[in-house]
Every structure is written in C-alpha cells, then in structure tokens.
Amino acid sequence: MIEAHDRCRAARRVNPVCQATSGIDLAELQSSRSASMSSSLDRLRAGRRSTVMQHILLCVLIGVLGSGNVSQASEMRRLSGMEIRTTLTGKMLTDYAHMSETYERSGKLVIDSDGDISKGTWRVSDDHLCKRRPGILDECYEMWIAANHVELRHPIYPAFEADLRAP
Template sequence: MSEGVQKVRLAESKSQLARRLIAALATGIGGLVTLDAGFVAAESVRTLTGAQIRAAFTGKQLTDEVHYRFVYDGDGTLRTYSMGVKQVGKWRIQKDEICLYITDMGDDCYRVTQSGKRFELKPGPGGPIDGILEPAYRGDREKP
C-alpha cells in the first residue's frame, strides 16, 4: 500500500474517531440535561393547605441555617432567634396561611410553599421568609 493511501486512511480513521467522540459527548450531555430536568420536576413548588402547614411546622423550626430561626411550639408560642436577638410571639393557622405575631416584626399572615426541603412564607406585600424545616432543639430552649 502506498504511503499516500495510508495517510488518507489514517486521516479518515481520525475523523471517524472524532465524530464518535463528539456523538458520545453529545449523548452524555443530553443525558445530564434530561437528568437535571428530572430533578427540577421532582422538586416542583407546591402550596400547602392549613392542615399541611400545621403538620409540617408544629414542633419544628424554620431556619436559613445561619442568620435566623423561627421555632413553632405546639402551644402556639413562636420563638425567634435572629442575629443573637431572641423574641417571643405567637403563631396560628388561619385558613391556608400561617400567621405570625411578633412585636418588633409586626403581625402578618403568609402563604406557604414547599420545594423539596425548602419552605417559603410569602406575605401579601413585603419580602418572603424562607429556609428549611428541621426538628426544634429539645431541652435547650435558648440555643440560637
């Protein structure tokens, strides 16, 4: 076989290898996009009813894991810890909203949405409160 023919075949095989590599990468990326879309669909946002809010929040705390936490005691007491400042107020369910009564923050009722582990309290006007719900501290009622 002549040297010229060998070079042409080598170039063709490199070209085929490149096409196969590109096809494999495209398939892999397509799979990742599909997988990512599945996670997004699995964590769609849902609005909670009053009963769902009560079941989710009673005995739990909503926290951003850094700056604040809101502890929802079963008797309706609301304890807030924000940047080292503790406040005590009340909480209750009214229709499909959670209402918070805190002296320095004012009183407001919020719609509650959930997406995966994250919960968001959305007021009429104003900004939302969001974070994750976790069990409230037991035996250490003052732990920030």
C-alpha cells in the same frame, strides 16, 4: 499498510507483504489513511460530545430530582386554620442553618436568628398564621405543607421555607 510499504522499500526485498504492497500507490495509501484517521477522530469527538451531553443531562436530572422543592411543589397543600394550629403548636420551623421559630402552646413565639433570640406571639386568624413582634413584625401568612416541609406564603413577600420538627 503504509508501514509495510515503507519497510519493503527500505529493505528492497520481495516477500508476500512487499508483493501485495508493491502495486499500491503510496499517495493513495496516505490519502486513505488520512481519511480513515479523520473519520475515526470525528467518531471520537462525536462520542465525547455525546458523553458530555449525557453527563450534563444526568447532572440536571439529579438537580431536579434531588431538590425537595421541585418534587414537593405538586404535593404542597394549603392548611386550614385548625390544621395550622394543630401542626404548629409545640413545634419548631427551622432552616437548620440560620434561624428557627418555636411556636409554644401559649401563643408565644420564640425566634432564634443566628443566635439572636427574640420573642413575639402567634395566632391563627381566617386560615392564616399571624405572627407579631412589636415594632418589627405584624403579618399573616398562608401555610402550605408537604411532609415536613413548610412554606409560609404572603402576597407581597417571598415564601418563607423551613422544615417542621420538634424543638
């Protein structure tokens, strides 16, 4: 509307558009245009904020649903001594990156930590998995499992988390 008003003034013509704009105050037009643009910008900014918040919420949901620990926490169950023995015998616990522990049928424990191989023993006592490496380790843990995800829990140390698989 302002552009049409300006063109009419510049051309000094009378046509239907010029007649329609001739009675309108230019300051009034500019004020209404400014208010209209301001409200459009506010809507655009609000839409961007809304979109950003939607993206943040989506990322949080993906993180929560994608992390195995959160979804498995409600499914974790503690194993009995017999279940520990049958679950671990001939299997390996691994984080797929830095370490693995292989539980042999004979009670031998083979630990690979970043390529350093060490040996020890394992046994089940009072519904706990007990691991022993002379001079290094002699501890017993509760064993919790959900699918193939295992947590070895100790009252003092943080939980040891790994996946169970065939060696």
